[in-house]
Amino acid sequence: MNLPNLLTILRILLIPVFINLLIYGYHGWALVAFLSAGLTDSLDGLIARMADQRTKLGTYLDPMADKLLLTASFLTLAILQVIPIWGAVIVVSRDIILILGALLLHLTQTHQEIAPTFLGKSTTAVQLAYVTLVLLVTVFQRSTLNLFPFLVATVALTVVSGLHYIYRGIRHLNSEHA
Secondary structure (H helix, E strand, C coil), rough: HHHHHHHHHHHHHHHHHHHHHHHHCHHHHHHHHHHHHHHHHHHHHHHHHHHHCCHHHHHHHHHHHHHHHHHHHHHHHHHHHCCHHHHHHHHHHHHHHHHHHHHHHCCCCCCCCCCCCHHHHHHHHHHHHHHHHHHHHHHHCCCCHHHHHHHHHHHHEEEHHHHHHHHHHHHHHHHCCC
């Protein structure tokens, strides 16, 4: 187990801490936990590349940690009525659809390197930025209504990237069985 993978595991372990802090109204500390998780995300990738410590485990664990953190964030914020539930439903649904698509490829024994695209990475970055802004606004006890245009942009990018991944998967599936 190398340092990048340990940092990724730490990010996963910060998720229940983050959720509990939000639920109990410790928004400032929740923001600290969320930013700490983001820092571990940046560090694990940087260390893995610079120290040539990329592992097969890390290629699966890192995006899974991102998805878990974002899913937990959107669901918790929606349940606490900080963000609209429809935004959380769309973000979480996209990830569930992508996971089911990857499972389908596996079950049909279709080999495809599931690599993140620029659009997918951009979506993750925008979702992380949106959650960070929501947490900042919440810490300063302001209304999240001012963030509505950013929510719409985040959801739109989420849908577009989801459709792009689906298109890639279907195209690959059809080329495998042609």
